[in-house]
Amino acid sequence: MPSGVVDAFKNLIRHGKHHSHHNNNQPKQPHADSPHPAIPPEPSRPMSPGPLEAAQLIVDEERQARSKMPKYAGLENFELMEKMGDGAFSNVYKAIDLRTGLKVAVKVVRNRRVDTDLILSLFFLLILFLLRADQAGDKHLNPQFKKKPRVTERSNILKEVQIMRGIHHPSIIKLFSFSESSEHYFLVLELMEGGELFHQIVKLTYFSENLARHVILQVAHGIRYLHEERGVVHRDIKPENLLFERIPIIPSNPPPERRPYDEEKEDEGEFTPGVGGGGIGRVKIADFGLSKVVWNEETMTPCGTVGYTAPEIVKDERYSKSVDMWALGCVLYTLLCGFPPFYDESINVLTEKVARGYYTFLSPWWDDISHSAKDLITHLLCVDPAQRYTIDEFLAHPWCNAAPSAPPPPTPTVYANQPPSAASSIPLDSPLLSAARGGRAHEGRSPGLATLKEAFDITYAVHRMEEEGARRRKYMGPSSAGPRGHLGGLNEEDDEDDVMDEGEDGLVEAGVAGVGAGAQFAGGRAGPRDQGAGTRRQGPRKAKGGFQLDLDGATLLGRRHRKVGAAPPVSSPLSGKAIGSPLRMEGLKMGNEDDSPVNSPMHVG
Numbered sequence: 001m002p003s004g005v006v007d008a009f010k011n012l013i014r015h016g017k018h019h020s021h022h023n024n025n026q027p028k029q030p031h032a033d034s035p036h037p038a039i040p041p042e043p044s045r046p047m048s049p050g051p052l053e054a055a056q057l058i059v060d061e062e063r064q065a066r067s068k069m070p071k072y073a074g075l076e077n078f079e080l081m082e083k084m085g086d087g088a089f090s091n092v093y094k095a096i097d098l099r100t101g102l103k104v105a106v107k108v109v110r111n112r113r114v115d116t117d118l119i120l121s122l123f124f125l126l127i128l129f130l131l132r133a134d135q136a137g138d139k140h141l142n143p144q145f146k147k148k149p150r151v152t153e154r155s156n157i158l159k160e161v162q163i164m165r166g167i168h169h170p171s172i173i174k175l176f177s178f179s180e181s182s183e184h185y186f187l188v189l190e191l192m193e194g195g196e197l198f199h200q201i202v203k204l205t206y207f208s209e210n211l212a213r214h215v216i217l218q219v220a221h222g223i224r225y226l227h228e229e230r231g232v233v234h235r236d237i238k239p240e241n242l243l244f245e246r247i248p249i250i251p252s253n254p255p256p257e258r259r260p261y262d263e264e265k266e267d268e269g270e271f272t273p274g275v276g277g278g279g280i281g282r283v284k285i286a287d288f289g290l291s292k293v294v295w296n297e298e299t300m301t302p303c304g305t306v307g308y309t310a311p312e313i314v315k316d317e318r319y320s321k322s323v324d325m326w327a328l329g330c331v332l333y334t335l336l337c338g339f340p341p342f343y344d345e346s347i348n349v350l351t352e353k354v355a356r357g358y359y360t361f362l363s364p365w366w367d368d369i370s371h372s373a374k375d376l377i378t379h380l381l382c383v384d385p386a387q388r389y390t391i392d393e394f395l396a397h398p399w400c401n402a403a404p405s406a407p408p409p410p411t412p413t414v415y416a417n418q419p420p421s422a423a424s425s426i427p428l429d430s431p432l433l434s435a436a437r438g439g440r441a442h443e444g445r446s447p448g449l450a451t452l453k454e455a456f457d458i459t460y461a462v463h464r465m466e467e468e469g470a471r472r473r474k475y476m477g478p479s480s481a482g483p484r485g486h487l488g489g490l491n492e493e494d495d496e497d498d499v500m501d502e503g504e505d506g507l508v509e510a511g512v513a514g515v516g517a518g519a520q521f522a523g524g525r526a527g528p529r530d531q532g533a534g535t536r537r538q539g540p541r542k543a544k545g546g547f548q549l550d551l552d553g554a555t556l557l558g559r560r561h562r563k564v565g566a567a568p569p570v571s572s573p574l575s576g577k578a579i580g581s582p583l584r585m586e587g588l589k590m591g592n593e594d595d596s597p598v599n600s601p602m603h604v605g
């Protein structure tokens with residue numbers, strides 16, 4: 001800690017003022033030297049050192065944070081302000097474009113051309129190997145263990161960029177520019193200060209139906225645009241990839257009645273149609289790293305099949321899109337109750353549940369949720385993609401049209417649909433606007449959150465590979481030697497998704513051809529994009545000896561207390577709270593009517 005901060009802190013203690021440490025999640029006070037100081041000095045008395053020093057403390061912290069930001073050659077036009085998030089392949093920073101003064105998000109992805117990176121990777125692998133050896137008996141996920149972002153193949157990042165370039169929709173993060181240096185790729189993106197929807201679900205435990213509708217409809221309109229107007233399938237729709245703009249929470253009047261088992265739920269506040277609620281305004285889809293083009297706009301044909309529109313290819317396009325619809329169902333389920341539809345402590349059972357579509361509307365948490373919402377979810381989480389709702393069917397469902405949910409106003413940013421240079425004259429960064437959007441939002445990741453993310457990732461990867469792998473085998477034959485081009489050159493490498501491969505950490509990465517046959521997967525980021533030596537590849541990693549999914553500290557799940565009804569057999573190891581029903585190969589045990597599995601091999605759709 002720099003001496004200035006220490007001194008200021010000592011002063012605060014000496015003067016008996018208690019100031020809580022600056023909370024990253026709260027809007028910051030203006031600086032002491034800003035044109036609108038938060039606490040003006042009182043002229044009649046000597047200035048109290050407390051508030052000023054508190055302001056100084058904040059300024060110092062900000063400076064310190066900025067000075068700690070890495071410097072990237074090639075990114076001289078941007079000042080990095082804080083880290084907003086990281087993925088398996090990137091670090092994402094809030095930044096100011098120094099040419100325009102506008103705030104943006106900069107996604108920094110390492111490329112694989114630099115030898116020093118290779119050396120670092122090898123060093124990292126060695127550490128990883130030693131750690132794994134040390135944890136040989138540990139079959140649990142270790143979400144706290146942060147990996148250094150992996151390198152990404154140029155073709156993969158170009159695919160992501162190419163797809164994003166053609167996309168202009170208020171529900172989708174805008175890509176402003178792309179550049180690269182010898183060591184990194186840089187994607188300059190529209191900034192969403194609210195951060196991930198995941199964090200807001202954890203904060204509020206679950207959403208009211210109005211708020212869930214507000215969120216899911218925005219996502220659905222984005223998906224409709226991608227599917228129907230751009231021929232793009234996202235393939236990674238999950239709460240982590242849904243970002244939001246913060247709006248103020250207006251406390252409910254009268255205060256909401258709490259469900260007896262949910263006394264800890266925070267008030268999500270009044271819902272304002274056309275604006276939002278629960279602190280959530282605009283919601284946008286991010287991260288196109290796994291997306292695919294399945295329809296060629298120019299030729300109006302499925303990709304790579306000019307003049308060839310055999311029924312199975314047309315069907316294949318529909319089925320590709322259906323992966324997003326299934327994911328939309330998972331998100332909607334999670335928004336409404338606060339835990340995911342597919343969960344089990346055992347990775348084998350979780351895999352089996354996903355593959356067979358076993359989930360339940362668990363009592364008591366689902367008791368007060370409308371039948372219409374449940375009906376909609378059953379049409380999304382059905383095993384047979386042919387039976388699953390398309391996006392238009394989703395949008396036509398009565399639940400989507402039931403209640404007050406005018407679409408929120410367009411994003412009040414100047415970045416949207418304009419290059420940064422064209423935006424320089426607009427005072428985007430006004431205090432008013434930033435106040436309306438709330439403060440910074442990157443919240444610390446709790447282990448529970450990280451573990452829950454793992455569960456989502458595993459679920460999605462299993463589902464994608466199960467469905468896409470089955471289709472590939474069906475249409476192309478087991479050897480996959482047939483005409484592979486129907487998804488277009490953009491997707492070539494993804495078509496290898498379910499091929500056994502040697503992962504960067506020395507573990508075998510496997511497809512899920514054998515789902516349900518005892519496949520066991522290692523911890524770490526299951527899924528998306530580990531491709532060979534650090535390039536993008538999807539798919540859970542197969543462990544030597546397998547492991548059990550550890551939900552210790554699962555914030556989202558642990559908050560859902562069960563006080564009534566019989567305890568179902570699957571529970572969080574943290575709280576002992578029941579969150580799922582067991583998978584029985586010979587039949588499923590039923591807690592109550594609503595706990596019965598919605599999909600079964602006999603009952604599909």
Ligand SMILES: Nc1ncnc2c1ncn2[C@@H]1O[C@H](COP(=O)(O)OP(=O)(O)OP(=O)(O)O)[C@@H](O)[C@H]1O
Binds near residue numbers: 086107191
């Ligand atoms: N435009 C943005 N505004 C604010 N935060 C963002 C933005 N884009 C990304 N983030 C944050 O950074 C995280 C990682 O971004 P992203 O998912 O695009 O990276 P990735 O390397 O592709 O990740 P993944 O491992 O999920 O594939 C997001 O989950 C989010 O928290």
